[in-house]
Amino acid sequence: MTTTSEAAATTETGAPSGPRASRRGLIYLAVTVIVALWTIPSFGLLINSLRDPRSIRASGWWSAFTDVFDSAAWTLENYRVVLDQGFGNAFANTVAVSIPSVVIPITIAAFAAYAFAWMEFPGRNILFVTVVGLLVVPLQMALIPILRIYVDFDVNGTFPAVWLAHAGFGLPLAVYLLRNYMGSLPKSIVESAKIDGADHFAIFARLILPLSVPVLASFAIFQFLWVWNDYLVALVFLGNDPSVEVLTVSLATLAGRGEGALNLLPAAAFVTMVLPMVVFFSLQRFFVRGLTAGSVKG
Amino acid sequence: MTTPPVTTPDEPVTSTPLRELEQPGGLGVWALRIATALVVPVVIVVFFFAFGFLKDEEANKAIQVLVALVVGIGGVWALYWGMDRLVDRLPLKAGIGVRPFAFVGPALVLLAFYLVYPAINTTIISFQDARSESFVGFDNYVRIFTESEYLVSLRNSAIWVLVVPLAAVGIGLAFATLADKLGRRIESATKSLIFLPMAISFVGASVVWTFVYSFRPEGFGDQIGILNAIWTSIGNEATNWLAQRPWNNLYLMVILVWLQTGFSMVILSSAVKGVPEELLEAARIDGATEWQSFWRVVFPSIFSTVVVVWTTVVITVWKVFDIVWVMTGGREGTQVVAQQMVQEFFTNRNNGVGAALAVVLFVAVVPILILNVRRFRAEEALR
Numbered sequence: 001m002t003t004t005s006e007a008a009a010t011t012e013t014g015a016p017s018g019p020r021a022s023r024r025g026l027i028y029l030a031v032t033v034i035v036a037l038w039t040i041p042s043f044g045l046l047i048n049s050l051r052d053p054r055s056i057r058a059s060g061w062w063s064a065f066t067d068v069f070d071s072a073a074w075t076l077e078n079y080r081v082v083l084d085q086g087f088g089n090a091f092a093n094t095v096a097v098s099i100p101s102v103v104i105p106i107t108i109a110a111f112a113a114y115a116f117a118w119m120e121f122p123g124r125n126i127l128f129v130t131v132v133g134l135l136v137v138p139l140q141m142a143l144i145p146i147l148r149i150y151v152d153f154d155v156n157g158t159f160p161a162v163w164l165a166h167a168g169f170g171l172p173l174a175v176y177l178l179r180n181y182m183g184s185l186p187k188s189i190v191e192s193a194k195i196d197g198a199d200h201f202a203i204f205a206r207l208i209l210p211l212s213v214p215v216l217a218s219f220a221i222f223q224f225l226w227v228w229n230d231y232l233v234a235l236v237f238l239g240n241d242p243s244v245e246v247l248t249v250s251l252a253t254l255a256g257r258g259e260g261a262l263n264l265l266p267a268a269a270f271v272t273m274v275l276p277m278v279v280f281f282s283l284q285r286f287f288v289r290g291l292t293a294g295s296v297k298g
Numbered sequence: 299m300t301t302p303p304v305t306t307p308d309e310p311v312t313s314t315p316l317r318e319l320e321q322p323g324g325l326g327v328w329a330l331r332i333a334t335a336l337v338v339p340v341v342i343v344v345f346f347f348a349f350g351f352l353k354d355e356e357a358n359k360a361i362q363v364l365v366a367l368v369v370g371i372g373g374v375w376a377l378y379w380g381m382d383r384l385v386d387r388l389p390l391k392a393g394i395g396v397r398p399f400a401f402v403g404p405a406l407v408l409l410a411f412y413l414v415y416p417a418i419n420t421t422i423i424s425f426q427d428a429r430s431e432s433f434v435g436f437d438n439y440v441r442i443f444t445e446s447e448y449l450v451s452l453r454n455s456a457i458w459v460l461v462v463p464l465a466a467v468g469i470g471l472a473f474a475t476l477a478d479k480l481g482r483r484i485e486s487a488t489k490s491l492i493f494l495p496m497a498i499s500f501v502g503a504s505v506v507w508t509f510v511y512s513f514r515p516e517g518f519g520d521q522i523g524i525l526n527a528i529w530t531s532i533g534n535e536a537t538n539w540l541a542q543r544p545w546n547n548l549y550l551m552v553i554l555v556w557l558q559t560g561f562s563m564v565i566l567s568s569a570v571k572g573v574p575e576e577l578l579e580a581a582r583i584d585g586a587t588e589w590q591s592f593w594r595v596v597f598p599s600i601f602s603t604v605v606v607v608w609t610t611v612v613i614t615v616w617k618v619f620d621i622v623w624v625m626t627g628g629r630e631g632t633q634v635v636a637q638q639m640v641q642e643f644f645t646n647r648n649n650g651v652g653a654a655l656a657v658v659l660f661v662a663v664v665p666i667l668i669l670n671v672r673r674f675r676a677e678e679a680l681r
Binding site: 024027028030031034035038039040041042044045048056057058059060061062092093095096099100103104107108109111112114115116119120121124127129130131132133134135136137138139140141142143144145146153155158159160161163164165167168169171172175199200201204225228229230231232236248251252255256262265266268269272273276277279280281284 | 343346359362363366367371374375379398399402404405406409411413414416420423472473479484491492495497498499501504505507509519524527556559617619620623624636639643644649655656657659660663666667670674
């Protein structure tokens, strides 16, 4: 730490550029080291996914750089094989699980949030405090009883079963976020709508909901990434049946095959990551906001 | 922190002028309220499950999703609208009492079904035997807190909870502070790279790190894991990292640190940027070094954010399941509570111990739950 204090001292006394530049150099060095540590693992996986299967088994991904320009060393074959071997299907399943699992809780939570923010009813405060409490209840608490009910009614392993489970588990966060946002909208606009004769349904649908689009988007992205990347809920309520299994489940199974599937793992992993990464990069701002807000989800 | 960017309301929400007439009471109104709350969820469930086509394995997935979306958006909207119109037909006074439940009811019913009821039921199951046939008192809990297998998972989870948040928040804060001193372009580019793992599933991250920790015994080919490649190139024997007790736990923790640092970094970064420039300027004039002004000015002003980030990471770490499940399956002394819970329930078919482990997971976060509720109440009081 001596360097920093030295640098600070010189800054104070008129800052000759030498030590100051060296301090800057140190910052660059530290940042570069951290960035390298954080990117190299995924970068290595990406390289591996593009190598021919035999080289993946024979040598580490860094060896690929000894013959970068040898076009025979690079191939998309792994992706083709992986997509044919169930990952294409699992991708479709994951889309089928994710979209309704995001849409259903948003609709239900929006109505509830409006009531919590703008309607009077007995038990309103205690019920909302309960929602706040439910934010941190671990998913594990719900698995056994819900699975039993699903099995009793013979609905386990169906998409609707997992949609509703994700909707239920996502609701506390959704209600919490939306209510806080809706409750902070200016009261005057609601009042004047009332005076104009609008009823609650109209105020909600035409006024509050359109104004809440930013927070709806934040929650939608947060929930989408959560559902897409979820493994536990999908494992318990959908399982390994190829007709319904999602990407995380397929990937975990493939990883469990060890050396036998080594050449397919990198490409498979990237198939599971591509959509969340696109969402992440294109909607980072919303995502950050949802994350900040939803950081207490259970 | 936990609220989205909002405009501060000028008056408390609790005193909205929408308070119409006196709230009606009476059994009849409550019966109506409950009935109103149940309609939407019941119709959705009946629609989803009573019709075989959604269960049909051959059913086209696109059609299933389309139906779900039409129902999930259009159908649900129509149901809420219909309920609202039905309430209109009630006598005015009853209608005022019932209408809020047409709005809030379906969410409450879903929450009760998917979280409240299971939590109670799991607690009951935790006092029963493996097949949930008879009550066994505290036997399952006694096992968890005396048998070495479970004690190891409790110990491991405790270490995870200590180490991962410390590392994730520490590195995140350090990076946020350092990157803040660089140019804006470099800052946002490097931050994105650190943040990127947040978009990766725990299973995906485990696969990423499989190729870091990969180990091959002598005679089974070159090392393809980068860690062993570096390790052997500086003259050491190749090591099976994930089988090396007790350090293998630490190697698994690294994966979660890798995933969570971006989260703490992004949130702490905005907090660091929020520290008033005048404060820093004043510290500089008083001759404080960068190090001193960080610890005496920046850190105290962002402390509450650090606490929130910390608790968030703690909750995530405490429930970590996927990483251990995929990387080691809990073998080689790497079991943790959340993974052990799934293992007991599915692999060992022991409902009682599985449920008891879930209860342990829950009870441990109750202090955080209370903290959250308190913080919420305090925020409400300020409104």
